[in-house]
Amino acid sequence: MNEPLLRELVPAVIGVLVRRGADFAAAEDAVQDALVESVRVWPDDPPRDPKGWLVTVAWRKFLDASRADSSRQRREERVEAEPLPGPAEAADDTLQLYFLCAHPSLTPASAVALTLRAVGGLTTRQIAQAYLVPEATMAQRISRAKKTVSSVRFNQPGDVATVLRVLYLVFNEGYSGDVDLAAEAIRLTRQLAIKTGHEEVAGLLALMLLHHARRPARTSPDGRLVPLAEQDRGLWNTRLIAEGVDVLQTALARDRLGEFQAQAAIAALHADAQTAAETDWVQIVEWYDELVRLTDSPVARLNRAVAIGEADGPRAGLAALAELDPALPRRTAALAYLHERDGDPATAARLYAEAARSAPNLAEREHLTRQAARLNAQLHG
Template structure:
């Protein structure tokens, strides 16, 4: 059973039902039920025409739902049980569905969930598991999103920036549940890149590939977080890096720079370096400056402060950090790193401990706790051994 193929067919099947008269919400529900039926029926005998099978099954589900609804209302619903004969049109509705699901009227969380359902082809249970929420909660979120976009004109121009933000958020959710949201975001962004020639779409795809190429080196076998400076770069996927760089260079050649292209350029410079010390930090700072011209956010300024600390020294990095809100997530961790590089180990140990208490996830908390312990070990008098040895 090729579940990836099933998910790729979802937008086209929804599009067929909508063109036959189904509203979006009813079409999407019918297709989800058809997918469940396919998973049961195709295990040993997959059809030759997978799309045609799904269209027929989804159309029947739609008809059944309409008859049940009209029966409850006491009205007659006259409609052909069988779908129109002939081959299923080869129209690709993915792009239209991206824009509909990422409609500006939807809250971001709802837009992400609806995109994963309608374009990604994931079930409500799979999305709920990936987001670590009860299935009923996710079902309500998706239902509210579908009600909100009900009745919107199907030819309404979409907001590409919103679509890209949704895909970026899906990618940043990371790896959890039985669905790899990172791989799913890359798959969906590849679809979008194939449907439009916008440089920023290519920039986002390049950014995803370049970050994903480092996946194997980011955590140890015990789940321990491994920072960039300590990663085994031989584990990086050079094929993905080469593809990401090629896509990025083609996008930059269009001379329409955007925030995702700038982020991808920074990722490419990291991927090109053989070590942290050999990284072109000066150029990375320049790219952060370009990024700030397009989207000035505290998180970008925080990351820039780290780059400044590498390019111009830790005191310059601390000066760049001074203008930011100290309550910003990771602010204390960055300050601890820069203070350690100035040689003030006592303050660095205190800051690492403080940062660990406000960490937003367990791997980050454990990493910062180990950093504090490592520095306290260095502060012990010569000849005095600590209670444990990190890295053992």
């Protein structure tokens, strides 16, 4: 059973059904039913045209459901008679599905779930496991999302920026359950890059590749978080780095800079340094200046302050941090780091402990707690 092939075909098959007259929710349900049928039939009788087989079976499933529905007459006026089996239509509606699944009327969580289901071809169970929620909860979330977008016309133009934010949310979830969401986000972004040729899609793809290249070095064998400066760079995936840099350079050459290209440029500068000490912090600050100009993001300003602390000294970084909202997530951790760099371990230890209490995840909390403990041991040893 070729599961990757099935997942590649799902959005195209949904698109065919929608163009024939099915609403999005009914089309997605019918395709899922066809996938279940393929698992039963294909091992013994694989089709010559997998997409055509899925289209035929899914369309029959849709018609069966339509006839059983209380609104049978209205739906049958809208759909054509069942077409004869044959080669599937060549049109590819995957791009429209990206836009539909990232519709502004959906919450980010619903948009992510629907994208993974309709474009990624994942099952509800797989998505629920990845997000560590009960399958019934995820099923309700996906069902509500499908109902929300079912009235949206399939030929309406979509917003690439919204799609990219959804894909970035998927990527940042990383790995849990039996689905590697980071790898899935890269696969979907590659697909989108091919279909759009958009420089910001390329920027996001480059950013994902460069971040993913460092994944093997991000945690120690016992699961501890390893900061970038302490990572074993020999574990970084040089093939992914080379690809990411190549994709980024092609995008930057079009001279239409966007936030994901700027973030990817920063990641590329980190990847280019053979050691942490060789990092070109001056250039990184310049790219953060561009990122702040593009987004005015508080997170970008926070990261810029840390970069200034590396390029111009910790006191310059502390001055930049002083301009930011004290409630900004991770600001306290950045303060702790810069105070330690400035030779004030007592203040740094206190701030590390304070940052640990508000850390967004267990790995980060444990890392910050260890940093506080390390400095306290030095102070009282």
